[in-house]
Amino acid sequence: MAIPILKQGAVLIASLQAAPTDRDLIQLKDELADKIGHFRSRIVAIDVSALDVMDSFATRTLRGIAHATKLRGANTVIVGIQPDVAFAMVQLGLTLDGIETALDLDEGLARMRPQPDGGTSGDR
Amino acid sequence: MTADATRVAITRDGDIVEARQKGRELAQQIGFTGSDLTLIATAISEVARNIVVYAGHGDIDLSIAEKNGKRGILVVARDEGPGIPDIERAMRDGYSTGNSLGLGLPGSRRLMDDFEIDSAVGRGTTVIMRKWKA
Numbered sequence: 484m485a486i487p488i489l490k491q492g493a494v495l496i497a498s499l500q501a502a503p504t505d506r507d508l509i510q511l512k513d514e515l516a517d518k519i520g521h522f523r524s525r526i527v528a529i530d531v532s533a534l535d536v537m538d539s540f541a542t543r544t545l546r547g548i549a550h551a552t553k554l555r556g557a558n559t560v561i562v563g564i565q566p567d568v569a570f571a572m573v574q575l576g577l578t579l580d581g582i583e584t585a586l587d588l589d590e591g592l593a594r595m596r597p598q599p600d601g602g603t604s605g606d607r
Numbered sequence: 608m609t610a611d612a613t614r615v616a617i618t619r620d621g622d623i624v625e626a627r628q629k630g631r632e633l634a635q636q637i638g639f640t641g642s643d644l645t646l647i648a649t650a651i652s653e654v655a656r657n658i659v660v661y662a663g664h665g666d667i668d669l670s671i672a673e674k675n676g677k678r679g680i681l682v683v684a685r686d687e688g689p690g691i692p693d694i695e696r697a698m699r700d701g702y703s704t705g706n707s708l709g710l711g712l713p714g715s716r717r718l719m720d721d722f723e724i725d726s727a728v729g730r731g732t733t734v735i736m737r738k739w740k741a
Contacts, residue, residue: 502624502628503624504620504621504623505623535631535644535645536627536648538653538656539656539711539714570642570646571642571645571718575649575653575714575715575717576700576714
């Protein structure tokens, strides 16, 4: 089951459905890398609000996506991590250090919008 | 096996999702709620992935645990893979031979109440985890 990726201007939005398999996540990584180049996207938003589990593999893959998109000149924001999921990630020892996160898609996109100084607020 | 117990065969990454969903269902049936369900499902996800990555195939048995009037969930992950040569090292955060974060086993131990691991090189690995209802 492929994870849908929507394009809106310079923004790519990936919406994870409930319970993606490892293969779905790897496919998302490949497709995002491809689409960023194709559409010259500047911002990638990954919505994980439908996920009831973020285990070490999912976290590592999302972290890899965020770091790789950064190297390609785009910023990634991960939005919608559920409270219970966040708690389990902390217990497991998983972090998303250096990666932008936001409560929901609206807030995530607002945070990543270009600032008057030419950067994005995600560049902190 | 009764409806209180279920076995999930683990052979590919899709089975990881099935195992954690079945685990969540059983935990819910036992009376776990909220964040406990997420902790249990996440721990099952980690041990199931260990089977896929290191052993190729195995089983996860999910059942009800009972001790001194307490109820909980029992998760037994069993494989006949290569086994773990150095369990102490494998239980340390950040140690991995499988290109992962190395948090699967030590992380799962933190998520659950009881955690036992038995492994022999060439004979496979069994992980037994329990979480008790508060």
